[in-house]
Amino acid sequence: MSRPGFLLSAWPWRSVGYLLTGAVSGVLVLVGLVMLAVVGGALAVVLVGIPLLVVLALTGLPVAWVERRRLALVDLDPASDPHRTPAAEGLWPWLTTRLREQVTWRELAYTVLFSALLWPLDALVFTVALLFPVSMAATPLLMATIGGGRETKVLKHWTVTTWPTAFGVAVLGLLLLALGAYVLGAAAGARAELTRLLIADRDGDLGSRVVELSRSRVRLVDAFEAERRRIERDLHDGAQQRLVALTMTLGLARLDAPPGPLADQLAKAHDEAGGALAELRELIHGIHPKVLADYGLEAAVADAADRSVVPVDVELPLPGRFEQAVEAAAYFVVCEALANIDKHSGASRAEVRGGHAGGRLVLEMRDDGCGGADASAGSGLTGLADRVSVLNGRLSLSSPPGGPTLLRVEFPCEATELRAAAARFA
Amino acid sequence: MLLREGLVGLLARCGHEVVAAVGDAQELIAAVEEHGPDIVVTDVRMPPGFQDEGLHAAVQLRESRPRLPVLVLSQYVQRAYASELLDSGDGTGIGYLLKDRVGQVEEFVDALAEVAKGGMVVDPEVVRQLLRRRRDPLERLTPREREVLALIAEGKSNGAIARQLVVSEAAVGKHIGGILTKLDLPPADETHRRVLAVLAYLRA
Numbered sequence: 001m002s003r004p005g006f007l008l009s010a011w012p013w014r015s016v017g018y019l020l021t022g023a024v025s026g027v028l029v030l031v032g033l034v035m036l037a038v039v040g041g042a043l044a045v046v047l048v049g050i051p052l053l054v055v056l057a058l059t060g061l062p063v064a065w066v067e068r069r070r071l072a073l074v075d076l077d078p079a080s081d082p083h084r085t086p087a088a089e090g091l092w093p094w095l096t097t098r099l100r101e102q103v104t105w106r107e108l109a110y111t112v113l114f115s116a117l118l119w120p121l122d123a124l125v126f127t128v129a130l131l132f133p134v135s136m137a138a139t140p141l142l143m144a145t146i147g148g149g150r151e152t153k154v155l156k157h158w159t160v161t162t163w164p165t166a167f168g169v170a171v172l173g174l175l176l177l178a179l180g181a182y183v184l185g186a187a188a189g190a191r192a193e194l195t196r197l198l199i200a201d202r203d204g205d206l207g208s209r210v211v212e213l214s215r216s217r218v219r220l221v222d223a224f225e226a227e228r229r230r231i232e233r234d235l236h237d238g239a240q241q242r243l244v245a246l247t248m249t250l251g252l253a254r255l256d257a258p259p260g261p262l263a264d265q266l267a268k269a270h271d272e273a274g275g276a277l278a279e280l281r282e283l284i285h286g287i288h289p290k291v292l293a294d295y296g297l298e299a300a301v302a303d304a305a306d307r308s309v310v311p312v313d314v315e316l317p318l319p320g321r322f323e324q325a326v327e328a329a330a331y332f333v334v335c336e337a338l339a340n341i342d343k344h345s346g347a348s349r350a351e352v353r354g355g356h357a358g359g360r361l362v363l364e365m366r367d368d369g370c371g372g373a374d375a376s377a378g379s380g381l382t383g384l385a386d387r388v389s390v391l392n393g394r395l396s397l398s399s400p401p402g403g404p405t406l407l408r409v410e411f412p413c414e415a416t417e418l419r420a421a422a423a424r425f426a
Numbered sequence: 427m428l429l430r431e432g433l434v435g436l437l438a439r440c441g442h443e444v445v446a447a448v449g450d451a452q453e454l455i456a457a458v459e460e461h462g463p464d465i466v467v468t469d470v471r472m473p474p475g476f477q478d479e480g481l482h483a484a485v486q487l488r489e490s491r492p493r494l495p496v497l498v499l500s501q502y503v504q505r506a507y508a509s510e511l512l513d514s515g516d517g518t519g520i521g522y523l524l525k526d527r528v529g530q531v532e533e534f535v536d537a538l539a540e541v542a543k544g545g546m547v548v549d550p551e552v553v554r555q556l557l558r559r560r561r562d563p564l565e566r567l568t569p570r571e572r573e574v575l576a577l578i579a580e581g582k583s584n585g586a587i588a589r590q591l592v593v594s595e596a597a598v599g600k601h602i603g604g605i606l607t608k609l610d611l612p613p614a615d616e617t618h619r620r621v622l623a624v625l626a627y628l629r630a
Binding site: 233236237240241244245247248249250251252254255270273274277278281284285289290291293294295299302303306307 | 429432433435436439471476477478501502504505506507524525526528529530531532555
């Protein structure tokens with residue numbers, strides 16, 4: 001509108017179109033609403049009116065539908081439909097979905113506002129900013145025709161009797177018309193903005209999309225965890241059992257074989273099978289440690305500490321078990337931290353501390369190593385930070401050059417059943 | 427399944443009589459009631475849940491029959507499982523071995539015999555892992571004494587330990603004396619003290 005070509009562009013006409021159609025459709029909506037309310041209210045006594053009142057509550061839907069399309073006249077951004085798709089086919093799911101949506105009621109409010117206040121405003125702006133200047137600009141014409149060249153009334157109010165005045169009014173009318181074009185543009189813009197705010201998909205609905213998005217991330221992580229457990233189980237109950245049976249057979253064969261090249265070959269095969277078994281065991285443990293599933297986080301962390309080359313003190317009194325996803329994420333953070341300490345820190349001692357308080361599970365891994373760890377340097381920590389954030393947890397790392405390094409994670413979670421075995425282990 | 431059949435064959439081959447081979451924890455308990463075996467060999471993981479039903483069945487059996495020797499096979503080097511088992515009964519007649527060990531037929535059969543006799547056998551892999559833990563009671567032990575204790579945990583006799591460390595049996599005896607003193611285990615029944623030392627070691 002601030003551009004110089006505004007007056008000559010299509011926008012004043014678009015604005016006029018928007019306001020005019022607004023005024024016309026507003027009248028229709030008002031009539032429709034009043035009729036529905038009166039008939040529905042009257043018939044509500046005999047119950048027939050109740051469906052009509054439901055229809056009344058839903059009048060916002062078609063009105064808003066039309067309004068969103070009308071927005072295209074003055075707003076190049078398409079206004080998307082904020083409604084959700086019902087979960088099932090049919091009238092009843094559709095009706096319950098719509099009635100539960102906040103936006104349905106916002107649309108009804110808009111409809112009432114539209115029929116009571118907005119369309120008269122549309123009409124007023126249209127009249128004042130377009131009809132009045134046009135009628136002023138037409139003064140000489142009116143004087144020449146209806147007034148018979150002697151007199152005419154400007155805006156049906158002021159009498160004009162001389163030609164110079166008539167042309168003066170006409171020039172004033174043209175100036176006002178130019179000014180009116182801006183008023184029309186501004187009014188239509190404001191009106192469209194209000195409509196968009198009330199009935200189009202807006203930032204508030206972004207919230208529900210974000211929720212949906214985080215849910216799908218959680219589902220992904222859950223699926224990922226379930227898959228890990230399945231692989232662990234399959235390897236454990238399949239390949240590993242076969243390998244054990246194989247080593248057993250080879251062991252027995254060695255007992256029977258007379259000393260010689262055959263016995264040597266058997267011994268070699270036996271050792272190889274044993275080595276494969278040991279490797280497979282470590283692999284399975286890395287995929288999903290059984291102790292985590294059976295005894296929980298405390299035992300699993302103690303176990304991880306046992307495996308660490310750097311001596312690790314563990315102090316992790318926990319009140320019970322947590323969600324599988326939380327336990328798994330916490331466990332893998334500890335493992336990653338201990339692996340990093342083994343590999344990079346040069347620490348002589350490390351500790352894992354933590355506990356559960358105020359609805360939060362907190363774990364801190366500390367070492368006396370050289371520091372300088374960087375979570376953003378594409379290490380395993382980045383992936384872990386993602387997993388932690390999916391569970392609304394936080395991961396923070398403090399590792400100044402020269403050390404010490406402190407890695408801290410926390411998860412919002414509640415402890416659940418306490419298994420007798422876990423208690424005994426503690 | 428596969429493993430069970432293999433084990434039955436192996437035990438029969440080594441001159442043991444297998445009175446029952448069962449598929450889940452309930453059946454295991456029932457079979458022990460029925461046959462009163464000299465030793466029970468079980469997996470940690472068993473149907474129906476494939477969690478640690480076998481281990482729990484073993485602990486349960488030990489509660490009702492503290493002297494029943496039990497050898498538990500596990501897929502994992504896991505202190506948590508070992509602790510639960512070793513705490514059952516009075517700590518005698520217990521074995522906790524990795525499944526891999528079944529392949530070393532002679533070692534396995536020796537361990538089986540040791541457990542059946544009332545000894546305690548802990549898998550070398552578990553022992554090795556525990557060696558990494560340096561906690562108070564064990565910090566007082568010399569490296570050599572720790573080594574000896576580890577071998578005791580594996581179910582080795584004094585003679586076997588002496589051979590493995592290439593020292594005299596008297597020297598082993600001296601180390602054991604040192605261990606028992608440092609772990610604050612006053613003289614009593616010799617076998618029992620060895621078990622208690624291992625328990626102290628494992629729980630440390």
